[in-house]
Amino acid sequence: MKQGSFITLEGIEGAGKTTCMAQLRLLMQQAGKNYVETREPGGTELGEDLRQLLLGHKHIGMADDTELLLMFASRAEHLQQKILPALNQGQWVLCDRFTDATYAYQGGGRGIACSRIQALEDWVQKGFKPDLTLLLDLPVEQGLERAGKRSAPDRFESEAMEFFRKVRQSYLDLAGKEPGRVKIIDASLDLEEVLAQITSVVNNFLQNKP
């Protein structure tokens, strides 16, 4: 039976998820929680292999449906091998991206119908969802500028501005539908202010969780 909590980080490119994961880690340590840190696509040996196929440039013309199915193949493995066993042992799971990213990228970005994604979600997750999702939101131009300062772009980062506008809007739509679970963090601000928002949301969540 699930005892730990499942927290996810979401956002467009350059939103600062990697930077903010360090803050989540710190908050877990301060609260004395036993936690595991993971990511999607990936998180398991098979998932990391799928990640390379998904993000690399080898399969540049991959069909949208293939991309969607590989995301869920990675997720099925991740859930069975890592996320659910950890939660059942009372650990907290901190995950860099999860199914909201599929709705945003494959749904909003690629234009795959939400009903198809929902069907896969129902099959693979059987109603399982994150307990808390931090959506790092910022204008697309700002995110891409931050991301552009890093290494060579992956297959997703090579998409056009319009793609990321749709991704951002899909994320905001998801937050509007599930305000109790998805908390919007203004990621356009200075790092200190972003981390303060995260601390406030997570501490509030911790206070209301056993």
Ligand code: Z5A
């Ligand atoms: N994907 C998908 O399509 N469908 C799915 O279902 C899933 C994923 C699960 C891999 O994700 C790709 O998979 C992703 C969507 C797709 N698309 N792409 N690309 P990823 O999470 O591994 O890749 P990413 O989005 O590029 O994340 P990242 O590399 O971890 O970047 P980030 O976490 O958003 O940003 P960061 O590295 O923390 O920060 C970027 C820079 O900004 C860095 O230099 C920081 O120092 C700086 N920064 C951060 N915060 C600030 C603030 N507040 N002020 C100023 N500068 C800042």
